[in-house]
Amino acid sequence: MPQIAVGVVGATGLVGEMTLQQLAERAFPVGDLRLFASSRSRGQTLTWSGQHFTVETIREGSFSDCQLVFCCAGTDISRQVVPQAVAEGAVVVDKSNAFRLQEGVPLVVPEVNSHHLAGHRGIIANPNCTTIQLAVALSPLARAVGLARVVVSTYQSVSGSGRQAVQELVRGSQQVLAGQTADAAVYPHPIAFNLLPHIDGFDDEGFSGEERKLMTETQKILSLPALPLAATAVRVPLFYGHGISVMVETGETVTPEQVRQLMAGQEGLQVVDQVEQLQYPMPVNAAGQDQVLVGRIRKDESFDRVLHFWVVADNLRKGAATNAVQIAEALLSTWE
Ligand SMILES: NC(=O)c1ccc[n+]([C@@H]2O[C@H](COP(=O)([O-])OP(=O)(O)OC[C@H]3O[C@@H](n4cnc5c(N)ncnc54)[C@H](OP(=O)(O)O)[C@@H]3O)[C@@H](O)[C@H]2O)c1
Structure with a gap:
């Protein structure tokens, strides 16, 4: 199985932390991993699968080496960061409210409507938890x-x-x-x-x-x-x-x-x-x-x-992180 270069925006938050836990628990084929948060967390070290990662802030080109980005930092941040990540070549699973109802953005619960993933344009929205x-x-x-x-x-x-x-x-x-x-x-x-x-x-x-x-x-x-x-x-x-x-x-x-x-x-x-x-x-x-x-x-x-x-x-699991990683798994099956 190919290794995927993954970015997590909001890696220090509750949903970001659970997303990292789910990527490990579900053995998602993570290759390179980049962790992003606000300037409050810049330089902090997080451990994932026994490896240490330094938290970065987002700059131009931050996502140019990422194939898949989980955005877990809130609606205002998503509005800025998601278009940047897509423009830099990544597919984004966005946990915020920013794009959920937008035409052409699939809003997906994999057990219910994974067929909506077909034809996405780089953004897949993760629904609200409830x-x-x-x-x-x-x-x-x-x-x-x-x-x-x-x-x-x-x-x-x-x-x-x-x-x-x-x-x-x-x-x-x-x-x-x-x-x-x-x-x-x-x-x-x-x-x-x-x-x-x-x-x-x-x-x-x-x-x-x-x-x-x-x-x-x-x-x-x-x-x-x-x-x-x-x-x-x-x-x-x-x-x-x-x-x-x-x-x-x-x-x-x-x-x-x-x-x-x-x-x-x-x-x-x-x-x-x-x-x-x-x-x-x-x-x-x-x-x-x-x-x-x-x-x-x-x-x-x-x-x-x-x-x-x-x-x-x-x-935090099915209402956010698990659903997002399941979306990524469904995407991955179409990349192979
Ligand atoms: N909690 C849930 O049950 C749930 C369920 C579904 C969806 N969601 C959605 O998931 C998103 C995150 O929620 P959460 O509960 O994890 O919130 P949270 O615990 O408050 O975490 C927010 C994260 O966003 C980061 N952040 C803030 N400003 C940033 C910036 N300018 N650039 C990059 N990162 C920045 C924070 O970094 P710092 O630590 O550096 O401040 C932190 O990592 C929200 O859109 C929320 O609506 C949450």
Whole structure:
């Protein structure tokens, strides 16, 4: 197998660190490796697969020796860096929101729509963390019985906002337990012992940016641009893992047992649904693994063709790094 020259932008962040871990765990054929971050981290040494690498800042020509670049540094950085990397000859898997809805940029969850990779123009977008786990869970229903309407509420951990947010929850929890008021810097209000129904800015219709991403990205991935979909996104005081409560109106009538069977056949999705044995998906079970977990599958008693279920995944692994490395693996299979 050919060795690939890889660059990781944002290598010192939560997603960059997990991307490096995934490249090693999944034995991706990394040849040369270049690590980039901000000037705050320039010169820092990171260890990967027993070798030491010095963190660099990005300059003209930084990517001219990279075949594949994972960009994990945020939307503003991606807007500058991704076009540069493509112009310098690399294919970029971008984890930010910058290009996800752009025409000609595939937005890919490999188990769901890897066929969208064909004809890419150098940029492949990695969806938002909650979108990925929702798309994996909805995909078997969309294929088998159709989707008429979807309504979701998310319960999203602080690691979804990066390293500083994790530190803010640690600090805020200590402050509250010491009888003080938790401070807030990353978030507009304290997150410790609180719930924030606010992720990204609000638009004129009252939806938050995170809610819009979940709605529009899911439509693009499932190739259902007119799918009625409404979301409420909530940040919860949890370190790792995102949960989603999902209400689906299907195109055809389907029983919960049929849904379990359909979902059990979906690659990347694991049904954990034995409530009598207290078995249901929880962030503590999802953390550290790459499967999306689904359970609490039940029929609505008021509306025909309406089902409810609960989906959990590790936001840093399948919600970000694992999905990006899986995209790279799918690309690689077309390069050989
Ligand atoms: N966290 C998640 O669950 C998740 C899931 C899906 C997608 N994402 C997306 O992934 C991206 C990274 O998120 P994160 O959670 O890893 O954030 P993070 O922990 O805050 O890390 C941000 C990274 O970006 C680097 N950076 C900042 N300014 C830079 C610059 N001018 N040039 C190069 N690198 C720069 C930082 O370097 P320094 O250390 O030097 O500051 C750090 O390595 C974001 O676009 C986010 O939306 C995150």
